[in-house]
Amino acid sequence: MKPYRTVISVPGNKPSWFDKAVVAGADCLCLDLEDSVPPAEKESAREAIRDAIGRISDEHPRVGLFVRPNALDTGETGADLEAVVVPGLTGVFAPKVGSAVDVAKYDALVEHFERRNGASGIEYILPIETIEGIQHCEEIAFASPRVGALIGPTAEHADIAIAVGYEWSPEGTESRYHRSRILLAARAAGVHPLTALWERIRDLEGLEAFTVDSRKMGFRGQVVLHPTHVPVVNRVYTPDPADVDFYRGLLKAYEDAEAAGLGAVMYGDIHIDKAHADKATGWLARVDALAGLHGGI
Structure with missing residues (x-):
């Protein structure tokens, strides 16, 4: 996998935002079908993403294009992947993976739709956002040659915060242990170590301090929520x-x-x-x- 510094998450039901994320200079786009898309808009979001993948990959061939499907236990994953595993897609941002078995399930689905839709070379970015995932992060990292990156999550209000029950601080000390485990698993498997997420959109100074600390830990890129975060994070992860x-x-x-x-x-x-x-x-x-x-x- 390319060493993406910035992976920007964009709701799949907001196609007018896709190109704004590209213009911001993000190394990689994650077009979301999961939490940011209301149930009533899942199908239209699939269509919007499918239509955008070929166009963006042609116009901006150096941009990584990932899609976050709905988690395996929702019953929506197959429909998501059927729609978006098409030529031009770089990979799948697979949520709530808890074990190597979950990775194998993704492998079966992705291989099927690659063959059916004429796609190839699909990679995975895997956010480790459950207790089970933290406990099995090393086996997840080695579970498939498609695994290209692991994410050590940190967000104040995301699934990992609910699962662990931590109280967020700007310094991120409450997430340092599980992020370190995930970082070491990524390094052992030779995959790209990413971290996330700074939720406070207007606090760019806080974002920079958090990103510098993450880089010092050994992370080499970060998931971001807003275009204004892209230049800050790119700068921090770019060698002087x-x-x-x-x-x-x-x-x-x-x-x-x-x-x-x-x-x-x-x-x-x-x-x-x-x-x-x-x-x-x-x-x-x-x-x-x-x-x-x-x-x-």
């Missing part, structure tokens, strides 16, 4: 040019030392060896990958 220069110089210093038969060398005030070079290589690979996103760097 000075850091890019630092790691390029470090890697060059190590390679020069290695060519001279040395296993370690000083780089400025730092004593570097192969571990430092390995980190620099991975860090710079992410920089290159970010350059290919819709938001760019």
Whole structure:
């Protein structure tokens, strides 16, 4: 999966908002059929999303396009996926996955509709938003090659808050334990670690502080609710040019030392060896990958 910095959630019954999310510079759109769409509008939202997928993928080929269907226990998931698993769709943002068995159920549905509708390569972003999901987050991460990202959720009023019963704070200390578990599961499986969600739309300073803290924990992207949040989050998860220069110089210093038969060398005030070079290589690979996103760097 591409290393999306921003995944913006857009209600599927608001098609006029789809392009606004693209214009905001989000790396990835999540067109929602679940909680943000009233029951009476589910079918029209499916049609709106299906119509938009081909157009947006043609006009903005670097934008990730995901759809959040209704959860497996609603009886709506099959109808959702039948409508939206079409050419141009990047993946499924699958809610309330609690175990590897749930992932296997999605695999069966997605494979069927890929073949039926001529789609391919569908990936999953999986928000871990139930107690069962937290307990089984590692098996979920390894459950399918389609799993591309896990989300460590944090929202004040979302399902995870109800399930865990925590009292939200801007610092996010109450969600740090389960987010850390999910982050480690994502890293172990080699999938993209995302976090979410800052609900206070107008508090951009709070959003930035939360996002910086999440990046320091090890997350590399975030779900956002509003177009005004996109540039803040993109900026925080975009490497600083000075850091890019630092790691390029470090890697060059190590390679020069290695060519001279040395296993370690000083780089400025730092004593570097192969571990430092390995980190620099991975860090710079992410920089290159970010350059290919819709938001760019």
